[in-house]
Amino acid sequence: MDQALFVFVTVADKGSFTRTAEELHMTQPAVSQYIAALERTTGTKLLERTNKYVRLTKAGYIVYHHAKEIIGQYTRMQALIDDLMHIASGPISIGASYTFGEYVLPHAIARLSERYPLIQPTITIGNTREIAEAILNHEIDVGIIEGEYEDKKLLIEPFAEDVMEIVVAKNHRLSSEEDIAARALESETWIVRETGSGTREAADRMFSGLRLHPRKLMEFGSTQIIKESVEAGLGITLLSQWAIRKESALGTLRTIRVKGTPITRQFSLVTGATPFHTKAAQLFIELLRETRWTASTEL
CATH class of the missing domain: 3.40.190.10 (Periplasmic binding protein-like II)
Structure with a gap:
């Protein structure tokens, strides 16, 4: 992965060259060199920098959006490679709409942790539309939504009533x-x-x-x-x-x-239109499919 993209995204998130250097354990001049190299590559200024602030330019916003997606895809690719050689472990980002996320998902996470204690879940809660958009933007690995939703770019699979x-x-x-x-x-x-x-x-x-x-x-x-x-x-x-x-x-x-x-x-699983998932994501999906989720069942 292009290190300049990672440095650029960190500068944009931190709003500071100094804090970025501290975060990435490098010198501030090195951070500046990465940003300058990326600006030469794109042929435009990406950051407005003063003594008080660091802000994205219009071009910077475009590069930032795509850089985040590239970094996310690279991370997922590396996780898939790692899964070939290791037991189920590592992070999984799960998004769920409010009803499932607040009242059902905690039971699912408890079961996942009991079976696979090395998997590290992070949870995002939003409404159905927000969760679907998070999948499209590669911000989460697996989503669970409520009711009817359609998008040709998503794989939507009902798994519980x-x-x-x-x-x-x-x-x-x-x-x-x-x-x-x-x-x-x-x-x-x-x-x-x-x-x-x-x-x-x-x-x-x-x-x-x-x-x-x-x-x-x-x-x-x-x-x-x-x-x-x-x-x-x-x-x-x-x-x-x-x-x-x-x-x-x-x-x-x-x-x-x-x-x-x-x-x-219906409660439905939502994933991107790809056959590849990390082992952690695949195991979580299998857990959802195999469990009988009813409010009358003691979990």
């Missing part, structure tokens, strides 16, 4: 009702996730399927905040059974039955 139910506070007027009509929910305040979230996509699909037109929507960017808000009586919501396991057991949240519910969706 998620059940979603309408959730209310324990003292809500509908908490003890049976056979509730959808129209009875139109006057309720619905608390939903942001656009791009798999949970929001499921809620919108439910509204359409039930011909339900909520008069008031509140949009929150966190499942935990939604649960707290429903418990406080602020509104009702649609959430995965995984997300409300503890609250259901404690009785602070209840589910209600409406014709056309519960709603089901």
Whole structure:
């Protein structure tokens, strides 16, 4: 790999030639020489440098974006080569959308660590769209998303079903009702996730399927905040059974039955369109495929 690219990315990330020299255990003049060589190669200035700051130029932003991708691809290539000679070990970067990431993934990581203690996972949590984009940008090795998502540049494989139910506070007027009509929910305040979230996509699909037109929507960017808000009586919501396991057991949240519910969706594996994965990534993928993931199962 071109060392100049690595030095350049480090300067951009650190915002300093001095801190880069300290990080890479080299002299500051050596850092400057690498940057100058890269600028000669590209034929343009890549950094604006003063006594107060170091900033990327417009050309620098382009080189930085592609350099990050090149470094990521080189690292993955080296990991694949190393896997041919060693037992399962090393880093794996996993991205997951909120429901799976916060309520299911910890159980998966525990199983992975029990079987392969030398594998070192790092976790990124985001909504479905963000995780898919992270795979495309080579920022993570494996992604798990919720609901429906399509991109020809990605391999998307459903591996588990998620059940979603309408959730209310324990003292809500509908908490003890049976056979509730959808129209009875139109006057309720619905608390939903942001656009791009798999949970929001499921809620919108439910509204359409039930011909339900909520008069008031509140949009929150966190499942935990939604649960707290429903418990406080602020509104009702649609959430995965995984997300409300503890609250259901404690009785602070209840589910209600409406014709056309519960709603089901898929948890799906997302990887780049390549047949090659590190051993750590392949073992994690196999673990997800072989496990029966249901919210009613004690893990």
